[in-house]
Structure formats: C-alpha cells, structure tokens
Amino acid sequence: MHTTDAPSTSTTTAGPPRRRMTAFAAAAIAAALLAVITPWPRGFQGTPTGDAALMSALEGALGSKHWQHVAAARIDGDEVTFAGTGADEHTEFEIGSITKTFTAALFADAIDRGEIDADTTLGEVWPQLDGKVAEVTLESIAMQRSGLPSQEPAPSFADGVGTLLSNYLRTDPYRGDAADIVASLEAVEVGKAEPEYSNYGFAVLGQAIAEVTGKDYADLVAERLTEPLGMKETSVPGSADGLSHGxxxxxxxxxPWTMGGSAPAGAIRSTTHDMAIWLRAVRDGSAPGAEATEPRKDFDDSDRIGWAWFTTENRSPNLTWHNGGTGGYRSFLAFNAESGHGIVVLNDSANDVDAAASIISTKGA
Incomplete structure (x- = not known):
C-alpha cells in the first residue's frame, strides 16, 4: 500500500531567532545521537555463499534493508540450489509460523493413524471443557476459522504486563507452558467461526494432538516428521540456552523465542538444507500428513487455505505457501506442485522476506 503524508493543517508562531537556533541545535544533536545508537538499513552484509545468480535474484526481490544473515534455497524438481550472505544452507534460524505446517502435518497424520477425526472437538480431547469452546473442532482450528482469539489470553494482569514488556525488552512474549494453554481454554471467549489467523489456535491444536497421542509436541515432530525425512538440523528447542538470537x-x-506451550504455533528452528527437504516432501506428497496442503476453504480475496497452508489465486503460477516471523527472524516457503518450483528464505532479522515469491512466480494484475 502506497501512502503519502498529508501537509499539516496546524499553524505555529515562530519564536525569537536565538530560541529557534537552540531548537535546531538540539534537534541536530538528537539526530546525531540517534544515528549512533540505531543501526541503519545497509543492505546485505557478510560473505556471500553458494550460487551467485540466486543471491542476485534474492537481493533484487528483497531490496536494501537491514539484513544480517540470509540463506535461501531454490528448488526445481529434484534439483536444489543454495545461496546466502553471512550464512549457508546449514545455518540455523527460527522459522516462526512455518512451524504451523508441521503442526498441520501432525494433525493430518494423526487422522491417517486413526487417532483422531477431522471433526474431533476440544471437548472430546479434554472432557472437562464445556460450553462453546468444547464444540470447537480441530479442523476449524487447522483452517484458521475456529473463533479462538489470535493470542493466548493472559492468565493474570501480571502476565499481561510481562507480555507487553517483552515487546520493549525484545524477549520471548510467550510465557505459559502446555498446561497453561489447556487451562486457558476453560475461560476463553469463542468468537464467530470465520477466517482469522490465530497463533493461540495452533498452540491448542498442537497440544490437543499431544494429549491424544500421549506424547510431547517436540517428540511428535521428531518421531513422526523430521526423523523419517532425515531432517537432522530441525528441532523444537526446550529452552533458550545456547540458542543464537536474531x-x-x-x-x-x-x-530467541522457544514459546513454551505455544511452540506448535512457531517455535521450530531449522536450516534451508532441511527446509528444502520439507518443501520437496510436502510438494510430492511423500511427507507424513502432506494432504494438509490441499486447499479447502477461501481465506480472503487472494488465498485459499488448507490445514495451515495457503494457496494463492493471484499469481502465475499459483503458490502454496506459508511465512513466519518471531522477534528477530522472518521466513518464507512456497512451491508450485505442477511446475515443481519452490523457494525457501530464512533470515535473522525482522524484515519480511515474502517478496522472494517473485523469484518463482509473478503477481497477477
């Protein structure tokens, strides 16, 4: 969206020349101090790695912002090309909400195993629940239309303040554990069952699958998804100790964000090497739960949604995709099953990388 600043309609009366000079000097000093303490956008830093042509295309797509370490993979059928700056295909990043595609795969896989049904309700998973929340189905959560709020309700005023402060302190805002997620359902207000992106919903979905299977979410990701696919550089961290930051x-x-009980919404850490494996396996249908990609409902004017995955309707070719973002990371993954083309971009700054879609697909008029 392009915006322009409207001219001010207010009027001011100019002060004496000396006062104006003092104000100008103070403003100049403040600007100089701000320049010293605030890193400015400075383009791509670090030593380039991998394919120069892919890195050049990435620079053209993403533009000049404050980039730290960026890694990308372009997929053409079974051929994978890697590139990066200050990072390579084995550099670890937080993938943020691309984690939801793993949670959706666990959901689809649990259905295939006969452990749950698409229309299993939260009340069937946790019999202590009653009222409207007990009637919410797991599939409605997976399709981001459950009526659950976008974020976990704060259990107390102190927790709410702590979450708010985390935005200023640049720390993980997700404070509750798995038990807190479950407990929050007993008092949550359920809205209309219409498209609304919900991190809280996917936290609940992941914990519901963990409850039904009797396994921890991190163990489910490892045992059912990453280990069978040979994704040795992908994990759900249990703590922030020793983790790189963005x-x-x-x-x-x-x-770093580990997100506690909300891990199923965005806590996975991975590399472009492993995400290229994930993309190809999901695209080809060989990943457990790959049917999660199938579009099932309209989400907005330009996208349909499956279980977590979005599919565009305004690009050529259309892309099945998901992106992600945490306090210090942004990610993007997309593919077209017919052409076999795909793109993965991971970076450790809070600058969006969705524009990398242009590397394999053009936006329609």
Missing part, C-alpha cells in the same frame, strides 16, 4: 528490523538484538 535482530529487529533496525538491527537491534532480539532474544
């Missing part, structure tokens, strides 16, 4: 859009350090 950066805000302006280049300030941002703490």
């Amino acid at each position: 950066y805000t859009a302006s280049g300030l350090p941002a703490g």
Whole structure:
C-alpha cells in the first residue's frame, strides 16, 4: 500500500531567532545521537555463499534493508540450489509460523493413524471443557476459522504486563507452558467461526494432538516428521540456552523465542538444507500428513487455505505457501506442485522476506 503524508493543517508562531537556533541545535544533536545508537538499513552484509545468480535474484526481490544473515534455497524438481550472505544452507534460524505446517502435518497424520477425526472437538480431547469452546473442532482450528482469539489470553494482569514488556525488552512474549494453554481454554471467549489467523489456535491444536497421542509436541515432530525425512538440523528447542538470537528490523538484538506451550504455533528452528527437504516432501506428497496442503476453504480475496497452508489465486503460477516471523527472524516457503518450483528464505532479522515469491512466480494484475 502506497501512502503519502498529508501537509499539516496546524499553524505555529515562530519564536525569537536565538530560541529557534537552540531548537535546531538540539534537534541536530538528537539526530546525531540517534544515528549512533540505531543501526541503519545497509543492505546485505557478510560473505556471500553458494550460487551467485540466486543471491542476485534474492537481493533484487528483497531490496536494501537491514539484513544480517540470509540463506535461501531454490528448488526445481529434484534439483536444489543454495545461496546466502553471512550464512549457508546449514545455518540455523527460527522459522516462526512455518512451524504451523508441521503442526498441520501432525494433525493430518494423526487422522491417517486413526487417532483422531477431522471433526474431533476440544471437548472430546479434554472432557472437562464445556460450553462453546468444547464444540470447537480441530479442523476449524487447522483452517484458521475456529473463533479462538489470535493470542493466548493472559492468565493474570501480571502476565499481561510481562507480555507487553517483552515487546520493549525484545524477549520471548510467550510465557505459559502446555498446561497453561489447556487451562486457558476453560475461560476463553469463542468468537464467530470465520477466517482469522490465530497463533493461540495452533498452540491448542498442537497440544490437543499431544494429549491424544500421549506424547510431547517436540517428540511428535521428531518421531513422526523430521526423523523419517532425515531432517537432522530441525528441532523444537526446550529452552533458550545456547540458542543464537536474531535482530529487529533496525538491527537491534532480539532474544530467541522457544514459546513454551505455544511452540506448535512457531517455535521450530531449522536450516534451508532441511527446509528444502520439507518443501520437496510436502510438494510430492511423500511427507507424513502432506494432504494438509490441499486447499479447502477461501481465506480472503487472494488465498485459499488448507490445514495451515495457503494457496494463492493471484499469481502465475499459483503458490502454496506459508511465512513466519518471531522477534528477530522472518521466513518464507512456497512451491508450485505442477511446475515443481519452490523457494525457501530464512533470515535473522525482522524484515519480511515474502517478496522472494517473485523469484518463482509473478503477481497477477
């Protein structure tokens, strides 16, 4: 969206020349100090790695922002090309909400195993629930139309303040564990069952699958998805100890996110090497739960949604995709099953990388 600043309609009366000079000097000093403490957009930094042509295409698509470390993979059938700057295909990043595609795969796989049905309700998973929340189906959560709020309700005023402060302190805002997610359902308000993106919903979905299977979410990801596919560089971290951190859009350090009980919504860490494996396996239908990609409902004017996965209707060719973002990372993954083309971009700054879609697909008029 392009916007322009409207001219101010207010009027001011100019002060004496000396006062104006003092104000100008103070403003200049403040600007100089701001320039010293705030990293400015400075393009791609670090040593280029991998394919120069792919890196050039990535630079053209993403533009000049404050990039720290960026890694990409382009997929053409079974051929994978890697590129990066300050990073390579084995550099670890937070993939953010691309994690939801793993949670959706676990959902589809659990259906295939006969452990749940698409229309299993939260009340069937947790019999202590009653009222409207007990009637919410797992499939409605997977398709982002459950009526659950976008974020977990704060269990207390102190928790709410802590979450708010985390935005300023650049730390993980997700404070509750799995038990807190379940407990929150007993008082949550359920809205209309219409398209609304919900991190809380996917936290609930992941914990529901964990409840039904009797396994921890991280163990499910490993045992049912990453280990069978040979994705040795992908995991759900249990704590922030020893984890690398990312950066805000302006280049300030941002703490790692492990997200506690909300891990199924966005806590996975991975590499472009492993995400290229994931993309190809999901695209080809060989990944457990790959049917999650199938579009089932309209989400908005330009996208249909399957279980977590979006499919565009305004690109040529159309792309099945998901993106992600945490406090210091952004990610994007997309593919077209007919052409076999795909793209993965991971980076450790809070600058969006969705524009990388243009590398394999053009936007319609």
